[in-house]
Each structure stands twice: as structure tokens, then as C-alpha cells.
Amino acid sequence: MDAEQLRENAHKMVDFIADYYKTIEEFPVLSQVQPGYLRELLPDSAPTQPESLQHIFDDIQAKILPGVTHWQSPNFFAYYPSNSSIAGFLGEMLSAGLNIVGFSWVTSPAATELEIIVLDWLAKLIKLPDEFLSAGQGGGVIQGTASEAVLVVILAARDKILRRVGKNALEKLVVYASDQTHSALQKACQIAGIHPENCRTLSTDSTTNYALSPSVLNEAISNDITSGLIPFFLCGTVGTTSSTAVDPLGELGKIAKSNEMWFHVDAAYAGSACICPEYRHYIDGVEKADSFNMNAHKWFLTNFDCSVLWIKDRNALVQALSTNPEFLKNKSSEANMVVDYKDWQVPLGRRFRSLKLWMVLRLYGLENLQSYIRNHINLAKKFEELVAQDPRFEIVTPRLYSLVCFRLLPPHGNEACASKLNNELLDAVNSTGKIFISHTVLSGTYILRFAVGAPLTEEKHVNAAWKVLQDEASALLATSLG
Numbered sequence: 283m284d285a286e287q288l289r290e291n292a293h294k295m296v297d298f299i300a301d302y303y304k305t306i307e308e309f310p311v312l313s314q315v316q317p318g319y320l321r322e323l324l325p326d327s328a329p330t331q332p333e334s335l336q337h338i339f340d341d342i343q344a345k346i347l348p349g350v351t352h353w354q355s356p357n358f359f360a361y362y363p364s365n366s367s368i369a370g371f372l373g374e375m376l377s378a379g380l381n382i383v384g385f386s387w388v389t390s391p392a393a394t395e396l397e398i399i400v401l402d403w404l405a406k407l408i409k410l411p412d413e414f415l416s417a418g419q420g421g422g423v424i425q426g427t428a429s430e431a432v433l434v435v436i437l438a439a440r441d442k443i444l445r446r447v448g449k450n451a452l453e454k455l456v457v458y459a460s461d462q463t464h465s466a467l468q469k470a471c472q473i474a475g476i477h478p479e480n481c482r483t484l485s486t487d488s489t490t491n492y493a494l495s496p497s498v499l500n501e502a503i504s505n506d507i508t509s510g511l512i513p514f515f516l517c518g519t520v521g522t523t524s525s526t527a528v529d530p531l532g533e534l535g536k537i538a539k540s541n542e543m544w545f546h547v548d549a550a551y552a553g554s555a556c557i558c559p560e561y562r563h564y565i566d567g568v569e570k571a572d573s574f575n576m577n578a579h580k581w582f583l584t585n586f587d588c589s590v591l592w593i594k595d596r597n598a599l600v601q602a603l604s605t606n607p608e609f610l611k612n613k614s615s616e617a618n619m620v621v622d623y624k625d626w627q628v629p630l631g632r633r634f635r636s637l638k639l640w641m642v643l644r645l646y647g648l649e650n651l652q653s654y655i656r657n658h659i660n661l662a663k664k665f666e667e668l669v670a671q672d673p674r675f676e677i678v679t680p681r682l683y684s685l686v687c688f689r690l691l692p693p694h695g696n697e698a699c700a701s702k703l704n705n706e707l708l709d710a711v712n713s714t715g716k717i718f719i720s721h722t723v724l725s726g727t728y729i730l731r732f733a734v735g736a737p738l739t740e741e742k743h744v745n746a747a748w749k750v751l752q753d754e755a756s757a758l759l760a761t762s763l764g
């Protein structure tokens with residue numbers, strides 16, 4: 283690791299990345315390669331002698347970039363966004379540069395302490411109740427993903443209830459969530475050893491805009507209690523992955539409290555919008571939650587990965603996840619004076635991820651971040667208006683944030699061909715390489731999702747995307763009618 287060599291090569295890499303961003307719109311947004319394409323382009327084994335950086339850059343250009351789907355393209359409207367920013371990028375660079383492994387406070391005190399402080403800052407920006415702050419019994423921790431966040435809280439909740447009702451009750455524990463809940467919950471249940479038949483995915487429908495109904499939850503809980511089972515975990519979602527449905531946290535939280543269940547709130551995508559006062563009300567009722575999660579790496583300008591989890595009772599996490607091997611013992615940990623984040627997560631090792639969130643918060647400031655969110659929501663509103671003006675299309679669910687759920691109506695109201703038609707439209711627009719959108723299914727109906735949220739997206743990109751959709755729809759309708 284020669285400092286001058288680092289300077290020279292890293293400058294070249296920064297130039298390469300800057301040029302990439304400059305020309306990002308020239309690539310097809312969705313990679314158009316076929317499975318296995320790369321094996322034909324690369325040698326069978328690693329080189330025995332060093333190669334030049336220039337040679338590798340040439341390969342990246344010719345062989346890697348064609349197999350990249352450009353999440354940072356302003357024409358990326360699929361799934362949910364995965365933001366990058368200069369601030370996030372610089373933080374990521376510094377984290378790679380220092381390359382510390384901050385599992386215990388002593389392994390880099392700044393890593394632990396900055397994480398605590400920055401997550402308190404962010405909790406205050408989204409107006410989380412004080413119980414989630416580090417000053418009391420709570421606090422925040424950066425996980426890799428929302429999936430890891432729900433896993434660690436389900437482990438904490440499981441061990442907490444088992445301490446009360448006895449270890450043999452594992453088979454009786456029941457988890458509740460709506461059928462719109464991210465599959466991460468199901469995976470967490472599998473890992474936590476929850477009996478597969480005890481994971482209730484409660485039905486939702488268009489009458490509640492796919493939010494979980496408190497009466498449906500109440501009924502399921504009563505039935506389970508009558509059967510001798512033990513309700514212990516409820517996951518609510520604010521901004522579901524399919525359609526940004528918002529579960530009624532206040533009412534759900536009351537039910538969780540009266541049944542002594544752990545209440546986790548997944549706001550992976552929509553949590554970012556809480557920094558704007560006009561969108562904060564969607565998480566009203568969060569004061570009844572035990573844990574709350576948002577992905578700063580989705581819609582908060584922080585490069586992947588940075589999923590923020592706040593918890594009211596940090597002891598519950600530590601009791602489920604701590605270990606204390608001899609080789610890690612140290613004075614500050616033994617004296618209980620510090621946070622050791624290894625006890626708040628599955629892995630031991632952890633990166634210095636708070637740097638990038640800290641840089642995002644400082645280099646933008648709250649007001650710019652609010653305008654950033656509002657701009658995307660306004661662009662989605664514009665797209666929604668465009669769709670609504672074309673009688674060949676319909677808006678499927680009300681737009682709450684920056685996601686629009688819509689579909690092409692089947693000719694002559696022939697619903698039997700509606701899914702096929704929309705699936706063909708999706709393939710057609712994505713094959714143009716001009717935009718990338720994704721789909722979902724709600725109440726058995728195939729639906730297109732248009733999620734605004736890439737940092738480079740402007741109004742002209744949204745207008746152009748709509749033009750692509752209209753043109754491809756016209757072509758499809760012409761062939762399906764003719």
C-alpha cells in the first residue's frame with residue numbers, strides 16, 4: 283500500500299467513475315446480456331503475473347459494463363431506488379480507506395460513537411419518540427439491509443418471550459403481518475426457527491388500499507390464543523414494496539401492546555419521507571412500536587449499504603446476540619461503559635458505515651434533503667397525471683409517495699388478457715433500453731410500477747419515459763387488435 287501509488291491509481295478510478303456518470307444515459311438501463319455471457323469473455327483462471335490497471339479498465343468498459351443494470355441512470359424507475367450521491371460516495375471512499383473493523387468500541391471508538399450520534403440525529407429529523415434515542419434504554423444501529431434488521435429484532439423478541447414463557451414454547455410462537463409485507467420477514471421467521479405454520483400473512487385488499495386491517499389482526503390473534511398458541515411478534519409496514527401501502531400503526535400498536543407482542547415497523551423505502559413534516563403523519567403511532575427501520579440506501583442519498591434500525595430496548599438485542607470470547611475481552615467492554623455493536627447484529631465484523639450518512643447529513647443539510655424528497659414526489663405526481671390523461675391506462679392504487687402503480691387497460695374490457703398485455707408492455711419498454719420499470723401483482727391483477735427516486739432524474743426523463751410507454755402500448759394494441 284504505497285501512498286503515491288494509491289493517489290495515482292485512485293485518481294484514475296475517480297476519473298473513470300466520473301466519466302461513467304457523464305455518459306450514463308448512453309447505456310441501456312436494463313442490461314441486455316444473456317445468462318452466462320461473462321464466462322465466454324473472461325479467462326478460466328486468475329493471472330499468475332500482475333496485469334496493468336489500464337488493461338483492467340479496458341475490460342470493465344468492454345465486458346463488465348454491458349452486464350451492468352444502471353441503477354443510477356435517471357431513467358431507472360424499477361423496484362425502489364438505490365441512491366448514490368457525492369456525499370455518500372465520499373463517505374464510502376473514506377470507509378474503504380480507513381478500512382477499520384468496528385465490532386467493539388475499542389477497535390475504533392470513533393466508529394461506534396459516530397454511529398450512535400448520527401443515528402440520534404436522524405431519529406430527531408424524522409421525529410421518532412425519545413425512547414428510540416441512545417440517551418435512554420434505546421438507540422440506533424446500522425445494519426446492511428432491512429432483512430437483517432427484521433431478523434435481529436425477531437431474534438430479540440423471540441428470546442424475550444421465551445424468557446417469560448419457557449424455552450419449550452418455541453413451537454407455539456406466532457408472527458403476524460399483512461400479505462403485503464416484504465419476504466424478508468418470512469426469511470427471518472425461517473432463520474429464527476418459528477414454526478412455518480405460525481407465520482400469519484393476513485389478507486389485505488383494495489378496500490384498505492392494501493393496508494392491514496386491525497379487525498383482521500384482532501381476529502387472527504384471538505383464534506390463535508384460543509388454540510393455545512402465543513402471539514409474540516407483529517410487523518407493520520409503512521410504504522409496502524408492491525404499492526406503498528401504509529399500515530395503521532396506532533391501531534396495530536394498541537393491539538400489539540394489549541397482547542404483549544413486539545411491534546416492528548418496516549419503513550425501508552418510505553421512512554426517508556418522514557423528514558418532511560407533511561409526510562411524517564404516515565408513521566403516527568410509531569410511539570407504540572418497539573423497533574423501526576428505514577433504508578438510508580434507498581431514497582436518502584446514502585450509497586448502499588446503510589439500513590438504519592432503532593430499538594427502544596437495546597438490552598433485548600444484546601441478550602439475544604451477545605457473545606464474550608476471551609480473545610475480545612477488554613477493559614471498556616468489561617466495565618460496561620461502551621456500546622459494542624457486535625452484540626446488535628448477526629456478524630462480528632462491521633464497516634465504518636456511519637461516515638457516509640454523516641457526510642450526507644452535513645453536506646446536504648435538512649432543507650436540501652427535504653427538497654430532494656419533495657422533488658421526486660412531485661415528479662411522480664406529474665407522471666400520475668400523464669397516465670390519468672390517457673384513457674387507455676388506469677391508475678391502480680392512490681399514489682402516496684414517489685411510486686405510481688398503473689396498468690394498460692385491456693381492449694374491450696377483456697380482463698382475461700390483461701396480465702399478458704401488461705407483461706408484454708413491461709418487456710417491450712424494458713427491451714428498448716431507454717427506461718427500466720418493474721411490476722407487481724395486487725388482488726391477482728398484474729400491475730406496472732413506476733418508482734421515481736434516482737438522484738439524476740428530472741422532469742424531462744419522466745416525460746420521455748411516458749412517451750416510451752405510450753409508444754410501446756400503441757404498438758402492442760395495434761398488433762393485439764389486428
Ligand SMILES: *Cc1c(COP(=O)(O)O)cnc(C)c1O
Pocket residue numbers: 362426427428429430464466519521522523548549550551577589
Ligand atoms: C426494499 C424493502 C425491503 C428489503 O430491503 P433490503 O434492505 O434489501 O433487505 C424490506 N421492506 C420494504 C418495505 C422494502 O421496500
